[in-house]
Amino acid sequence: EADIYQTPRYLVIGTGKKITLECSQTMGHDKxxxxxxxxxxxxxxxxxSYGVNSTEKGDLSSESTVSRIRTEHFPLTLESARPSHTSQYLCASTLAGTNTGELFFGEGSRLTVL
Amino acid sequence: AQSVAQPEDQVNVAEGNPLTVKCTYSVSGNPYLFWYVQYPNRGLQFLLKYITGDNLVKGSYGFEAEFNKSQTSFHLKKPSALVSDSALYFCAVRDIAPNYQLIWGAGTKLIIKP
Structure with a gap:
């Protein structure tokens, strides 16, 4: 089992609320x-993120933001949730420098915005 | 641009029969190819990868995949399917430098019937 944890697993909230999805890993992965x-x-x-204080946007445009203050922690924040944000969010990690693509995934956070 | 395709949305197989889940790719240079599995309401789990060497790669849970350079394919196979193999399967290819992110297929739902 991978040591990467996401909370909450399920979240139902109203439009306009601020939410943070937590992701933590205990494997010492940089990425x-x-x-x-x-x-x-x-x-x-x-x-x-490739390490502490490193964050980059991916291919899909998103209104969310992330931070990486500690190696093990990579939270995702939505300042004002909308129904279009309803989705599942998966966090993953891997060792830096390997470039072999073997990712370890958390179990996901399923978000529903009403 | 690098890409990966999974031509089948769903594959149905009877328990005990062999199964194949198809994947084709388009990359510049030598491909790094991966298969992941996702069980319901869970994150993804790494199954196997091809980087170099033997064209037949063995992975977790009795799965294997055959790399075919001339057909640019990386099909996932198992000699005898189990009901517990029912899940969503994703093929992925590593992007070229300096990105190195994984490019994902759309997924194939595998249903094994008793």
């Missing part, structure tokens, strides 16, 4: 990622 996935659909990279 961390956030993907957005509609149910049963492909993954879209929205943010990634």
């Amino acid at each position: 961390m990622y956030w993907y957005q996935q509609d149910p049963g659909m492909e993954l879209h990279l929205i943010h990634y």
Whole structure:
């Protein structure tokens, strides 16, 4: 089992609320990622980080923001949630320098915005 | 541009029969190819990868994949399907330098019937 944890697993909130999805890993991985996935659909990279104080936007435009203050922690924040943000958000990590693509995923946070 | 395609949205197989989930790719240079599995309401799990060497790659849970350079394919296979193999399967290819992000297929739903 991968040591990467996401909370909450499920969240239902109203429009306009601020939310933060938490992601933590205990493997000492430098690279961390956030993907957005509609149910049963492909993954879209929205943010990634190669280490502390490093954050980059992914291929899919997103209104969310991320931070990387500690190696093990990579939270994603939506300042004002909208129904279009309803989706599943997957966090992943891997060792820096490997470039072999073997990612470890959390179990996901399923967000529903009413 | 690098890309990966999974031509089948869904594959249905009877338990005990062999299964194949198809994947084709388009990359510049030598491909780094991956298969991941996603069980319901879970994150993705790494199954296997091809970087170099033998064209037949063995992975977790009895799965294997065959790399075919001339057909630019990387099909996932298993000699005898189990009901517990029912899940969503994703093929991915590593992007070229300096990006190195994974490019994901749309996924194939595998249904194994008793």
